[in-house]
Amino acid sequence: MTTEPFASALASFAEEWVGGDIRGLHALATTLYGYLPEMTGITTALDREVSELTGGHGWRGPAASAFTAAWRQDAVAVDALAVAIARTAAIVDGLAVRLATIEKALEEEAHTAARYGVAIGADGRPPPEPAGPPASSAEASERHWARAYRQAYQRAMTDARQARQQAASTLRNLYATIEGAGNLART
Amino acid sequence: MTELQRVAGAFGAESVRFWAVMPPDGPAVADGGSPELDAALTQVLGAIGERRTRLAAVIAGRGRTLREVGAPR
Numbered sequence: 001m002t003t004e005p006f007a008s009a010l011a012s013f014a015e016e017w018v019g020g021d022i023r024g025l026h027a028l029a030t031t032l033y034g035y036l037p038e039m040t041g042i043t044t045a046l047d048r049e050v051s052e053l054t055g056g057h058g059w060r061g062p063a064a065s066a067f068t069a070a071w072r073q074d075a076v077a078v079d080a081l082a083v084a085i086a087r088t089a090a091i092v093d094g095l096a097v098r099l100a101t102i103e104k105a106l107e108e109e110a111h112t113a114a115r116y117g118v119a120i121g122a123d124g125r126p127p128p129e130p131a132g133p134p135a136s137s138a139e140a141s142e143r144h145w146a147r148a149y150r151q152a153y154q155r156a157m158t159d160a161r162q163a164r165q166q167a168a169s170t171l172r173n174l175y176a177t178i179e180g181a182g183n184l185a186r187t
Numbered sequence: 188m189t190e191l192q193r194v195a196g197a198f199g200a201e202s203v204r205f206w207a208v209m210p211p212d213g214p215a216v217a218d219g220g221s222p223e224l225d226a227a228l229t230q231v232l233g234a235i236g237e238r239r240t241r242l243a244a245v246i247a248g249r250g251r252t253l254r255e256v257g258a259p260r
Binding site for chain 2: 031039167
């Protein structure tokens, strides 16, 4: 039913500069994965009940056959839902992992830049680019690191935006698949 | 109680369990950080919750079918 039953570990990070609730996304993936054993348990239990009911000298005839066929169709629909849940979990989990990695890398860049005197905003934004030449070699060094951090910040924001766009696109495709398979459950 | 009625009860109980696998409104959405992502996530989670509700009703319906078949005439 699923090849990835647990959410992945996240890179450690302290802030939320790249946006979104990364830990919340990770928790959502964990929650979704947690639904799967329960759903599998239900279909397994009912499969067993139907097998015992209709096996051996049990319930026979056209009504029994029709019931068994209908239940098999239901079980397929439940399985399809479980697959959709697992895919959603994988998409959300993958996004959380990517965002956490981007966030961690940005925080490390900020830490390095701050050591060279660059003033990092509380939201992780780099300082504005100053006009005119530096007044000292210390200021020149600070500007160098500020420039480097500015690039890192832009790269992080671009990467985070792309990760979200990809996740959104994959989720939209998954939604179309779920809706397309909807007839399975309409009995 | 006939075997049909017993299994009917199992379907009824499992339909309730199936419905209760996730919250009534489906899984809660986490803030993805962009309106586009949040909309897509909301859409998928809504579909999952809706499909869960529908399948729980289908399973309960199978139980009713068995109860009717197994009812004394």
